[in-house]
Amino acid sequence: MEAKKPKQQQKSKSKTSRNKNLEFSVITYIFLLLFICLMGYFVYFQVVKSEKFINSPYNSLQDLFSKNVVRGEIRSDDGYVLAKTDVAADGTETRSYPYSNVFAHAVGYSVNGKAGLENQMNFSLLRSHEFFLEQIVNDLRDQKNIGDNVVTTLNYTLQQTAYDALGSYDGAVIVMEPETGRILAMVSKPDYDPNTIAENWESVSGDGSTALFNRATQGSYAPGSTFKILTTLEYYRENPDTYMNYSFDCDGEFTDSGKTIHCAGNEAHGKEDLLSSFANSCNSSYANIALTLDLDKYNDLCNSLLFNRQLPISFESSVSSFSLSSSDPRSQIMETGIGQGNTLVSPLHMCMIASTICNNGTLMTPYLVDHTESYKGVTVDTYSPKEYGTLLSSDEASFMQSYMQEAAASGTAGKLAGQSYTAYGKTGTAQVSDTSDQTNAWFVGYAHKDGQKDIAIAVVVEDSGYGVRYAVPIAQQVFAAYFQ
Numbered sequence: 108m109e110a111k112k113p114k115q116q117q118k119s120k121s122k123t124s125r126n127k128n129l130e131f132s133v134i135t136y137i138f139l140l141l142f143i144c145l146m147g148y149f150v151y152f153q154v155v156k157s158e159k160f161i162n163s164p165y166n167s168l169q170d171l172f173s174k175n176v177v178r179g180e181i182r183s184d185d186g187y188v189l190a191k192t193d194v195a196a197d198g199t200e201t202r203s204y205p206y207s208n209v210f211a212h213a214v215g216y217s218v219n220g221k222a223g224l225e226n227q228m229n230f231s232l233l234r235s236h237e238f239f240l241e242q243i244v245n246d247l248r249d250q251k252n253i254g255d256n257v258v259t260t261l262n263y264t265l266q267q268t269a270y271d272a273l274g275s276y277d278g279a280v281i282v283m284e285p286e287t288g289r290i291l292a293m294v295s296k297p298d299y300d301p302n303t304i305a306e307n308w309e310s311v312s313g314d315g316s317t318a319l320f321n322r323a324t325q326g327s328y329a330p331g332s333t334f335k336i337l338t339t340l341e342y343y344r345e346n347p348d349t350y351m352n353y354s355f356d357c358d359g360e361f362t363d364s365g366k367t368i369h370c371a372g373n374e375a376h377g378k379e380d381l382l383s384s385f386a387n388s389c390n391s392s393y394a395n396i397a398l399t400l401d402l403d404k405y406n407d408l409c410n411s412l413l414f415n416r417q418l419p420i421s422f423e424s425s426v427s428s429f430s431l432s433s434s435d436p437r438s439q440i441m442e443t444g445i446g447q448g449n450t451l452v453s454p455l456h457m458c459m460i461a462s463t464i465c466n467n468g469t470l471m472t473p474y475l476v477d478h479t480e481s482y483k484g485v486t487v488d489t490y491s492p493k494e495y496g497t498l499l500s501s502d503e504a505s506f507m508q509s510y511m512q513e514a515a516a517s518g519t520a521g522k523l524a525g526q527s528y529t530a531y532g533k534t535g536t537a538q539v540s541d542t543s544d545q546t547n548a549w550f551v552g553y554a555h556k557d558g559q560k561d562i563a564i565a566v567v568v569e570d571s572g573y574g575v576r577y578a579v580p581i582a583q584q585v586f587a588a589y590f591q
Contacts, residue, residue, distance in 0.1 A: 331537030386518030397444025
């Protein structure tokens with residue numbers, strides 16, 4: 108038996124050695140796999156992700172490119188230069204904006220920080236796609252290369268028209284193509300002159316000034332009667348077979364649980380169905396309608412139409428808010444149904460809702476840049492329309508189209524009737540607070556003309572009056588400029 112012990116010990120040592128070799132092999136393969144994964148991700152990052160990180164507006168290292176590149180131009184879709192860099196004989200560079208305040212919030216500025224497209228497209232403006240031989244010659248001469256140009260979706264004529272139409276009022280106008288999501292105009296007032304922002308920085312950015320605030324995308328307003336679009340949609344969803352039977356006798360006010368809702372000017376609209384209630388923007392009827400709604404479903408509708416979430420746009424934008432629950436007083440339900448209460452929304456958001464209705468229930472992602480190109484006009488990158496999602500059924504969109512058309516044909520937006528185009532819309536007059544007589548005027552809608560793409564618009568005019576008097580004429584001027 109003792110003679111066998113060496114063999115057993117040998118086998119034991121051999122087994123131990125094999126186990127150690129196996130462990131070593133496993134560890135080796137694990138590290139090899141990790142190395143392959145790391146190298147794979149490195150290649151993926153370089154090819155797919157690196158430009159996104161470099162192009163982030165939060166990447167301050169981008170500005171190092173300005174040592175070798177003259178910042179490119181920003182242009183409108185119809186060829187106007189909205190921002191450019193003037194280079195003096197001594198090499199001094201000055202960023203200039205030929206149209207001063209008109210495009211201020213959309214184009215932005217590039218001193219004292221950055222804003223607008225100057226911020227969003229900073230990397231593209233500081234990247235040069237000059238012919239490589241030109242770049243070599245420039246390097247040998249110690250000269251800068253010329254940066255790429257950013258061609259926007261903005262239309263000069265519509266932007267100027269909207270800017271002039273808003274006049275001396277504070278507020279916002281935003282215009283977009285429902286079929287593509289292209290933003291054609293973006294106006295916000297009060298504004299600033301980007302040519303002089305450095306010397307005027309304290310006054311435009313100091314306490315009490317809102318000149319740098321882009322009301323078109325960041326504004327949070329009570330929507331007023333424009334919100335009846337959503338209240339109507341919810342009533343239709345809950346009563347698809349009986350909504351035609353709705354009837355209400357309006358005597359100019361509606362009282363429930365001690366709360367009285369008044370129609371504009373206490374006007375008595377008489378006997379109304381759902382369509383005439385919408386066209387006449389009858390507050391009394393809509394306070395009554397709101398009390399019949401399922402509040403959980405009402406919340407679901409608003410959330411599906413992008414309330415309480417970030418909007419799909421690269422610009423800074425506010426989050427629109429809506430909430431109602433069974434614990435809320437009936438007075439708040441009535442207020443919410445007519446677009447008051449705690450509901451807040453941006454002009455951009457209301458324009459997107461109008462676009463969704465116009466586009467048969469599908470929302471296209473809003474965007475501001477059409478393409479980038481070298482200074483010689485060779486296309487570098489193209490930004491194509493992207494579908495965000497279907498927010499309404501085609502039946503719901505068609506239903507709302509007919510109601511908005513009636514409001515523009517014979518209702519509160521009737522000033523838009525009889526034009527070369529067909530208008531669809533909803534007016535609004537929103538009280539700023541319960542303790543204030545200040546009201547903001549609204550118009551939200553779109554217009555159609557055979558042979559041309561539709562355009563959607565949202566207008567808000569602060570501290571003015573009725574939407575029909577102050578917001579509708581602005582939309583009318585923009586529609587006329589587009590369809591002329």
